[in-house]
Amino acid sequence: MASTSSAGTPAQSHGFGPVKLFLNWFVLVCLTFSTFGVSKIEMPVNYHLAAAICIAIVKLSLVVLFFMHLWWGEGINRIVFLTSFLFLAVLMFFVMADVGTRFTLSNSRIPPLPKIDQTLMPSGMPPGMGQVPQGHSDAPGRTAGKAGEQ
């Protein structure tokens, strides 16, 4: 930790100078192009997602540690920042665990209705239901006629 004298002499700096900051920037730019390049590789979308997030985490670390001075600063600030990401992970984990184990866009355990078998359709249904157009006398549902009504 830098000790500052009140005499006005420049403090003993606890960060990178311009040259090292520039190098950090250069690495970040390279990582940006690498994440761009990786996105062009043929692979399943989940791998793309994982690769993109991994590179983003490396970039985040470089920015946080060297641009934001977390490498040198007080430890308490590291705890604060890591805790916020821990809470983000908790939120993400439980929400995604919920979403991932649901029936698609439904919260019902009732199985879907079975397909209606037209041959078993009784006559005398409300208009339009189970009816076969005129001229299709070979349709089994039609031959039952009114007699099929129970």
Next chain:
Amino acid sequence: MQSSAARKMTPEGWLEPPPLPHHYETEENHKAALRFGMWLFLGTEVLLFAGIFVGYFVFRTYFPEAFEQAGRHLSLFWGTANTLVLLTSSFTVATAHYFAEHGKNRNAFWLLMASVVMGAMFLCIKGIEYHDKFEEFALPGKFFHFEEITAPGGPIFYVVYFFATGLHALHVIVGMSLLTWVAVRCWRKEFSPQYYAPVENAGLYWHLVDLVWIFLYPLLYLV
């Protein structure tokens, strides 16, 4: 905060630092407290954006095809350009912090102004992208009339896109305001090895804006 007019110029060429508030024992104490407060605030910012990122992954799980189709319709060129602009502005802000800490206020001033200009460039590019989206009705909710996205969930993608980038753009505007304010104070030579917390904290805010974009860029444009 004491106005700079009441402070004298030191022989080194910067204004005397404001007097230490009485509840701090040392200057280091004071600096650490200001830094700690800023980091706490940044923690809440992370949680603010956490909601948007969780929303992104939930809707992506529900509508994977729409997210892929819509992602391909975003401009990769402008997205990448914006990433480079923000990274570079982060570098200039970090360097401005270094110069302010060493009492080189003029260097810090020009670097901060360059960062503000890059922030404006970012917003202009964002504006071009938004304009394109409005032109093709690639919009959230009921305003969505974009035939090229056929999979269900297109309107949802644009809800996520506009909310995430909109909230981020709002942060860019706030960050630019903070950097301008700090740059003006650099011009007045207010910062010195004893007192540079405003540059540091405005810089931390700007870096957070950069961090959010580091995640938004691959998730929206690349995957």
